[in-house]
Amino acid sequence: MYFMPKIHKRGNISRNSKYKKDITPKIIKSSLFICVILVFISLSLTSDIFYDKNINSRSMSGEQIYSADTPLDAPVVTELPIMDIDGRYNVNWTTSSGAAYYKLYRNTSSISSVDDLSAIYTGTNINYNESVNTSAHYYYVVVAYSATSSSELSNCVDVAVELTISEMYAVLAGISDYPGTINDLSYCDDDVVDMRNFIISEYGIPEENIITLLDSEATESAIENAITTQSAKMDSDDYLFFQYSGHGSAQFSAGATTSWNINSPHPYGSSYHQLWHASSPGAPAMRVYFDRCAVDYWSDCYVGDYYNWQTTYVNWYYGIDNTNFYSDWVDSDQIYVELIAGGSTDWGVDISHYQIGSYVAPYEIIPYDGLSTGMSPSELDAVLDTVPGKTVCVIDACHSGGFGSGVAQSDRYVLTAAQNDEYSLEDSANQNGLFSYQFFNVWDAELDVNLDDVVSYEEIFGDLYTNTVSRSSSVGYTHHPCEYDSVDNEVILNSNANISTCTDKGSNVNLTYNLNGLGQGTLYGAYYDIPNQEYSLEHANYSMIPSNTLSTIEIDYPSGTFTESAFSSILAVTYENVTETSNYSISLDVNTFTTSDTDGDGIDDTTEFYRGLNPWSDDTDNDGMNDAWEFQYYMDPLDGFDGYHDCDCDGLCNLEECQYDTDPYSSDTDSDGLNDYDEVIIYSTDPTLEDTDDDGLIDGLEITHSTNPNNPDSDSDGLKDGEEVNLYGTNPNNGDSDGDGWNDGIEISFGT
Template sequence: SNDVFFFYYSGHGGASTSNAGIHSVSINSPSPYPNYYDRIWSIYHENAAYMKVHFDMFDLESGYDYVYLGDTDLHDWWYYERYSGYHSPFWSGWIPLLSDNKLYIRMETDYSYTYDGFSIDKYEVETYDGTHFLCSYDSLSNASNYYLDTLLDSKLDSFTCSNKFVVLDSCNSGGMIDEIQEIGRYVMTACKHDESSLEDPNLKHGVFTNYFLKSNSEAQDINNDGQISIEEMYEYISPNTISYSNSLGYSHHPQQYDGIIGESILNTDVANLNLTIIGNKLEYNFTLFGIGNILKLQIIVCDILENCNYKIKDLLLEPSSSSGFGSYDGNILLENSETINGYGFFVEINSSSLFRFNTSVSEDSDDDSISDIIEIMNGMNPISEDSDGDGLSDGFEFNTSSSPTDRDSDDDTLSDGDEILIYKTDPMNPDTDGDGFSDGFEVNYGTDPLDIKFTPITILLNWVGLAIIITFITTSSITFVKNNQKNKKIRSIRSFELKSESSSFESLNVQKIEKPKPKQYTTLRAPYSGKERLRPNAFSYTNYNYELQKTQLKDIIKYRMPPPNPRNSEAGIKSMLIATKGIELKKQGKIQESYNYLIKALILGVPEPLNSQIKSHLLYIIDETKNLTLTNQSHIPPQSTETNKIKCLKCGTSTGRTSKFCTNCGSKMIQLENSVQDQYEQSEDYKICDTCQHKNPKKNKFCTNCGGIL
């Protein structure tokens, strides 16, 4: 019951939803809509998790006027889907919502051309059903392996320990609180029940986990008790997590439930320790913080100089709480003494690691380099230099390996002093040379306890071997005499040739078996990943030099790319450099390389307005290209038959042959050799492109050099 259970989880999480049906709604833009129009509508549904809308009419200027769908962050131009042009009635995709349970629709138009606008007549909604779960990476493909909130609650119920701590860094983790909250439990989560929990490669952690780890050293001691409680850690974690996640473009809000009475301090420590001597009485007060199993909590007082009197008080016999942690205040009276000349305070706790806290003040009455209090604490005689009488001082044995209270520490019948001073054996090893005979046995039988080859067995074998040799020599001599007499008449001497055949062995041929390589696998999508917000920098660029279908590539460019980064951020600066490189390659006619750089810039979150410009350009190229691949192909529209002008394939506008992009719609034009600078560059009737500093006629909407919006 005194144990403490601590559970930390960082990984995938989610919330179950159920379909709440289709509902009628009426949202209409002005028809026709005006220029420079910017308005936001919203649809509210209680407990909504996802929502999609039905457009029964949609007619906007293609490529210039847009309708955006998103959550409340749409006010800051964070959106999930956007539409432009003319469409027959259609449904949008599922849009994940935030805690306000609202879907937002935003319409923005430019300065020219107006059409009929749009109309929304109904919406479909998915609502939370109250079930939340954790899903580790290996369970993503099988929903039956999800760790439901009810399962976590039952596991916590099965533990009999008094205090239980749960810290969760996962999406929708705040929804776990309603199910697992209970007296004796503390729960901290990275976000609310309807929010995602972000990660950031720069932190090498989740945002919440990063500040959870830092809180142990950076959180403030709000109540000035000398310790940082988990409640004070939360006061540091929450605002920092909200602030940092907001800088990534999406805010999530840590939550906590505190069902433990008083402060919960995870770090084991002793605070505000005061020990005061008044005559033969020691007054004490201190606070013991932390978690774990208290092995020792003692105070010792002594009077060695007068009459070798001491007293040990075990505070665990009268703990301040069931766990032993808390505040202590009392005194110790040393009877039969008029004064106290030594005292000590000793704590030992088995927590996440072994915690020891010792402090003592006393004399060394026997000059063995150990204070009297330490000797009393460890069972030694404070007025004898050699408590066990083995010839070694207590100080020597206490600071080495042998026991100062045991004459023969390894029970080999040799005293510790004899082993160290005479025989040079190990006083903590009964068989120093490891020959199977104890050191005492070998000393008694005259063998060497340090030589594994010289044992009583070898002595015995030596005597037996000598007897065998003598017997063999005697027998051989008799046999030789008999044979010599028997073969006297044989004159020829037989010679024997000893032939030695050496067997040749081939070297062992071991065939190396390579470790099987992991099978190729397809990355599985997280639960509801089709509805989750794209996290900044979460899309990894691999290799786009493979064939993609148009719809797949358009879907990636329109919906899978991370949102734009701020211009002054590290990722924003890096992505702008890559985009600039892509534009330069496009000017040089290296279309394939240019596309790869531009796509990589989008993946890294290139800031606006380059982000929208690159997307529009790439989407147009995809629509106009047949049998699209990104390998060794480039999009070059057919050349106009006119002599001095070429016609835009998208809008039909005739443009000078020197133009690289259409002056009306910004589409890619054919590259011409031997181009001549237009006369307008000689005059002041032009606009400078912010991206490439190229001069353009004032009537142009897009730069003829880089395609940027003017």
């Protein structure tokens, strides 16, 4: 008789033993409407659609290239570098005589037509500061436009962008519901759901980078295919995070025997009661050998691992007289035999020895379809060999230590719930695997032993081990996590930047810093000449890969007559639009900053200094966006390329959003139902006011009702459009809604 309430073992599947525990206007192409086109273009080029020479309307898909008897000369685009590593470069082209504006097109394959492309830039400039955030091969062409004609396509130039960024991809597999019911577990699917939430919230990994396999989805081939799919997206700077939660198995082997001479009286008395105990520290399992066991029907002989036969004894003998047999295995390094007479007598028991059992290779994890033959370490190792970067494995299964040691290779970090000869428990109180729950809850800033401002896997393992051992012991079976670390430096997946020292060396400043986790790092170093109000950005690296180790750099003083009064450094790492920064500033002479705002940008001089900005210019990076506005919207006032990003994908780049005072993270700033781009470019409404003409009808509804959002009385009948729609039910586009010859406004005034 043996059971352990509220504790489930993950995968005690033995292979050779009976012991089993278990929006957009398009230019009309018809010649019938050519006059309309000419008027439209003429108005566009003279209206305030072109609010600034650098910022103009964007073309939409399906652009028509004009033709004329004397077309414009095609611009010539300057060749781009063969390779770019930070996604930041300039696209330049020649002027075309007679051109009023130009459109720049981008594609990921060679461009021979722009009919199905949208322009990424429309304006009068002959250069464009490009900024892309995805590695790819990019192609560009330019077309010149006048009021009546367009040029042929320019030459097509291209650049291969290989961004230096550390990304993370994940494969999470958990099986609670195996075929049938006897092998089912309770919380493996919860482990996967909770791990998904954990890596999204803690590491910022995008959901599209995660493949989740639950229950019947988690077959061996599905796990292999998922890892292969993720590997194809990765490069050497990336991480694969692999989680498995489910059954694990090992080969059970009977081992050495130890003499243990146990004899009851022959026969035992009617009130006889005796308990015997033997131990073999560290043994996975033990059993005893009976030379004879003769117990009458009213008496009991128990064999188990604890002196509490009602819950933990695995053998219960009564009414038998058998010789030369082994008891069942007891999953412990302690074994107890208890004989209790029931008011009558019999011959009794004679035990000659006990035997040790152990779990040995082959170790396996058990996918949904693996109850007969599981997934071996060599099989997982083979598919992990396709990963070009580093791999982090978290395995919560019985015997996972043995499995984990088999996949521990260079550039891999493996955590397992138990040693090779141990079970891994489920924890009903916390509704997770016991080890998984401890993993989710062990992360504490106080564990930052090396004080680099971030906690690594290596730093949490000690507490993870202690907490798992303590919790598993408290519920009746102790198991010990294992760590296999074959990764250079620490394993840190939280994006983190930390400048630890900043030292003046007389001709340069020496920085020591840590850039950790995922994403791409930037490092700026700026000097200040306070008496002469001069600023010099001497170092700007936009493409740093987190190394998870302490690094140093020397940034030389500016040359010439520059007087070094102060130095400020900014280290940042960005992953999926989340940026972590570290600042370090030092004075180099007696001059200091004040709290005044010399450049009038809304940020006082002292604050600008600590942030590495130019306190004598309201736009440090000269990208057209005020420093304070960039900080307000979490942009980088030292990055001159971020003005061309479109954070909310509304068609307006950040620079345009700044100029029109719209929210760069909301496609509809005023929540009137119109996209900011449409308001600015198509309808000329105010994207910051929901009702531009203040007629009681918000701009989006004006478009729905075909009224003029810039005219409070579209049909000039004396009634505001909002009154007609919301109050009187009249037609805001018809001054005489009922066709009786009387103007709607007059009818209302006379009460008709």
